[in-house]
Amino acid sequence: MPTSTAHQARLQLYQPTRRPQWMERVITTPWGTATVRGKIGQVHADIIEAICRHAEDHRTVAATGHLQILVDPYRVRVSVGGGTAYSKDTLWRMLTELREVSITLEVPSQGIKVLGGILDRVEESPATRINHLTKKPRQLWRVTLDPAFAAMLRDDLQLYYDPAPLAKIETGVAQAIARHILTHRDQPTGGWLIDNLIKAVGADGDSVTMRHRRREIRACAESLKTVGLIVEDDRIFREA
Numbered sequence: 001m002p003t004s005t006a007h008q009a010r011l012q013l014y015q016p017t018r019r020p021q022w023m024e025r026v027i028t029t030p031w032g033t034a035t036v037r038g039k040i041g042q043v044h045a046d047i048i049e050a051i052c053r054h055a056e057d058h059r060t061v062a063a064t065g066h067l068q069i070l071v072d073p074y075r076v077r078v079s080v081g082g083g084t085a086y087s088k089d090t091l092w093r094m095l096t097e098l099r100e101v102s103i104t105l106e107v108p109s110q111g112i113k114v115l116g117g118i119l120d121r122v123e124e125s126p127a128t129r130i131n132h133l134t135k136k137p138r139q140l141w142r143v144t145l146d147p148a149f150a151a152m153l154r155d156d157l158q159l160y161y162d163p164a165p166l167a168k169i170e171t172g173v174a175q176a177i178a179r180h181i182l183t184h185r186d187q188p189t190g191g192w193l194i195d196n197l198i199k200a201v202g203a204d205g206d207s208v209t210m211r212h213r214r215r216e217i218r219a220c221a222e223s224l225k226t227v228g229l230i231v232e233d234d235r236i237f238r239e240a
Helices: 006-010 042-053 073-080 088-100 147-155 172-182 194-200 207-219 221-225
Strands: 023-029 032-038 055-060 067-071 102-107 112-116 119-130 137-145 229-232 235-238
Touching (some): 042 055, 042 088, 073 137, 088 119, 172 194, 172 235, 221 229
Antiparallel strands (some): 023 032, 032 102, 055 067, 067 137, 119 137
16 A cells, blocks of 8 residues: 555645644645644654555455554554654554544545545554564554545555655654655756745745754755755755
């Protein structure tokens, strides 16, 4: 199954920060519109992408449209931690925040119009995997995604990539920009202007805010390079 889809990033589903605040956001972009109520940022995106990327099995519940995913929670934790296992307690808190969010998304070009949530349920599965350190079994998770989000995963432009390098990017605005660029097949002549990217992910503001965002992006130049993006002067390029 896909790691993500194009309009999750293009419609700014996740706030461009690693420390989101609860808010209701109404987002209008050239690709469509979104209303998002809740507290979800780039780490929440890391979690959903890790669940999708590391799905061992999945099925759609025909009667309701829910998407059920079988996944090893340890692999999710390692992906979200960028190679080091993420805190169990923090992961569970963020799953709770994903459970509470509500979304309305409309993408006319794809025929997508959804109203619902993202995450419906997380529960332990009878299926197990052996922990290679302790030699004891650990239970897998059965993650159930909301029908609205499941429909978007099915009908939107699907993206396939390893989310772990994205999770290692130090700032939320740089993560959001990397995710946005991943939705584009072609690079504009001369690359992307950093200021335009900041606006495209919803991180713009007054001159002081913009200066801070530019500094945060340049501070992430090395980690952006690991996902194939080069920061040069006032632009970002795909690595040749």
